Amino acid sequence: MEAELRTKTGAALLDIKTLSEKGRFEGYASTFGGEPDSYGDIIAPGAYTETLAEHAARGTMPKMFWQHDPNEPIGKWTSAQEDEKGLLVSGQLNMGVQRAREAYELLKAGDIDGLSIGYRIRGYEVDEDSDVWTLTKLDLREVSVVSIGANEHATVASVKSGRRALELADKLKAGERLTEREFEDLLKGSFGLSKAQAERAARLHLKGLDPDGRGDPGDAADGLAFLQALAG
Template identity: 35%
Template structure:
């Protein structure tokens, strides 16, 4: 099996164990590998036809499944994955806690061997060797502790449990205590009134609010 350590962007991890991120980008990683955006198209289509998904593993260990990927889609910036950690299992609970703590901060894809694995060897920057995969079977996407991209952006949005969690987000963005508390209280009322808030929309709303409020943090009361 070929393993490609990739850029990680954990977009969200909710209290329910739902996790979303980018399993691979189309850039060359520090191991000299890259994949075409369409490299997994046939493999993903086959999974969907069978009603299956690539495995969700911990550190590429086939003896340590930690949940199930529910959606995998290639987009312009990379291979987007959404899944749910099995928090009622030992490994699933471990992975969840480590991600929440920021200690498990990488994603990595595992490609199946065989005739479906196709690639071309090219020369990249500084005449370095680059292997570009043009077609591959996507066997699994693992959570790992050391991704190959040293500049990988890790963005974790923990499940919100109270207005204090939102207030802390504002405070970290240098919003004044008074304004952070007022904004968090109003935001929590709106969130708490919704049975199933859209986490992705919520993340963008709070990020925009944080940027706006941070411009006016002169009062530290």
């Protein structure tokens, strides 16, 4: 089960350092440590080391999109590197593209000043008491120029749900058993089932695995097979 692509925007990311008349600019796409951001996350120093090395080996860079829309590339990133503060990126807007010219004017006027990363989680640690995630290893796919999302709380809820599903899928892969509640959470987070649908599917599956009907989640291998069948 491949980890879903996630995005992250928050006050800590709004740091455009320079902007030239030709559309060249530099800024921090994310910052390390400190207080948890609006998603309840802390990004650890070194989180980008592996993914940046992979891009360098392939001769590629993360894509530059407008508002995380892959149908609206607006230029290219020319460099990305970690320093003591965070992920510093330099880019060139394609001034022959209308959307890039609009982005330039909005950045110049200060109407928008956001950079946001699109990534998959490769490594993380969770503080169970505070529900703060420390992201230790990320697969960086793109960095977008963005404005603040209109419905931040809905976005945060969606991301948290996806993360919970990722954590539970990792338990199954490790051969651990899930409780009925955990199995329901996984169905809701990974497959978009409603609460009632997830409860019914979990009961049916668990009953099939356990002849005495007590709700034992059964073998992890059976759980993975069931999820793979759901995914088609």
